Amino acid sequence: MKGVRKAWQFPWGFRESLFIAVALYVTGSFIQIFSKSFAPLPQFPNNLIILISYIVFIVVVRLLFVKNPIVQWLSTVPAAVGSVTVFGVLSLMMGLIPQSPVALPEDLFHNITNSWAYFLALLYILTVLGFTVMKRILPFTLKNIWFQFNHLGLWIVIAGAAFGAGDIRRLKMETRLNEPVWIAIDDFGNQIEPGLAVELQNFSIEFYSPAITLYDFKTEKPVKKAKPYLADSVGQKIKIGDWNVTVDSLFKSAMWVGGTFRRFNGPGAVPAAYIRVSGSSGEISGWINPGNKLNPSQAIMIDNNTGLILQFPRPEKYVSEIKIYSKSDSIYNATIEVNSPFYAEGWRIYQLSFNEELGEWSDISIIELNRDPWLPVVYIGLFMMIIGAIYLFYAGMKKKGEMK
């Protein structure tokens, strides 16, 4: 831009692109304030109809008006940079301002993903990316194919995620032992019948060993310098800070009865360890355990502020065995755990949580029923981007860098 060209004189450049970006943001904000509403979130079949019309629009406009300077500009780098920038600025606002899905439309800053500004920014980036994809579809050369893995791939991801958002269903269901449940709850607390019933058949948790930790009771935090140790066997000798600790007795699950801990497998039990602590000032010994209603917590104090405590063990994994009944009379038996959902009748079923107070004796298991019919579309785009990224890495290595 040498200053010869006036603003809005063709060909457009960065100035116009950024101006459009700002104009879209302002327009979006005005629509939102005056209409007191969020951007639309169309559902099936409307979203599909709108998406197809939008694709037809891009293809037809590109083919009919290929010489039009605005159409040409839409597939240039300045247009791309402008649209990426406005999207980036909105992301930056989301990264700096805590977001809340319940913020009202009058509040422009706390619910950005639902805002009109975000909606228009998405439309800007999709339009620019769409025209860019069209421009490079022909000729069908190897270079253009790589180009499409990155650009068309990204277009498919954004389009699939944005247009499909209205069809996503995420429901919570509290399943109970040997009792089929038909009702689930959505994010707003509405009761919904997903068309599946789920019965909890068994729930189990595996724990890591409890950790012996040096704890500062004044700051109510573990002492950072001392490394916590997992207590996993009797006779274990460990060094915590300047103290030598010997584990004389260890129960993963015990109850405080008659002045001592006894092994007990049942609700209300806690882990407990009898330890001997020796240091320069002598030896102390006693029980340590994390507390609950039945067993108050105990620590071994080393000085006025710090003491050794036993922490509740962290769960290693929790597993629900469930039975799923569908409306079509099919029955599925499944085992679900975190990171390992089960798929049936269009729903993905996830392990969410359990009754933490009862721990492994929990008689409920909270699961999520999750439906996203557009997921395959998004995945196609993501896999195209993986291939595109591998090419990009290869291209980067091949490029000859030089210092001038």
Next chain:
Amino acid sequence: MWEHYSIFSLLLLLVFGIAMIIVWWYNKSRLIRILTEGLVIFGLALMMIFITLMWISLERPPLRTLGETRLWYALFLPLIGYVVLKRWKYNWFMCYCLVMGIVFLLINLLKPDIHDKTLMPALQSVWFVPHVIVYIAGYSFLGASALIAAMGLYYRYFIRKNETFVSIADNLVYGGFAFLTLGLVFGGLWAKQAWGHYWTWDPKETWALITWLAYMVFIHLRHSRIKSGTTILWILFLSFVTLLICWFGISYLPAAQNSVHVYAG
């Protein structure tokens, strides 16, 4: 395993330290060339052995705490420096990368981390290792490109020479951006398995997206008329600032107090 870290790291500091000094004569003498490469390769092998032993002794990948990830940076940065050294003979760049590796080793030596074997259920996934490793590789590439941007800006403002370092930064940005893309995609695929959706605007995700978009702008600008100049160096440098915020800055942001991505320890 961690209790042996001081021995390992002192040996590594010695090896990388010598290499960092003699690499300045790399292009002058054949003997120095062989010696430097030998030291770097020996150091990298030592680093790999230590990480492997850590992995075995922790019974989980050593990727959960910042201190553990610093081990990987101390591996990847000298590795990238070595590749650039072999390919373009830039000994100053090798020196940079060794210095960075030494810094990471020193931080771990002076400020040791807490290491325990526990790994929460959401982290127990086949995606854990690839997701974190591609990000570490990406950050290493882009960290190296930021050094080049800083060098370019220094030349412009203080030496008043218009040396453009941008074109070698291109290679590093392409590599780094490719890894960031893989990191985002792997993260999305993992998130679908673990939390039920591929994108939840968790603060770390938001900042990873901002970083990705910043480097995307850089790549597109380099494709157009803005080929060099101070602006592009600043954009490259500021992109790395967003990366740093994403990497560990988010722990201090009010928007990120409930992030699921905060490092343990």
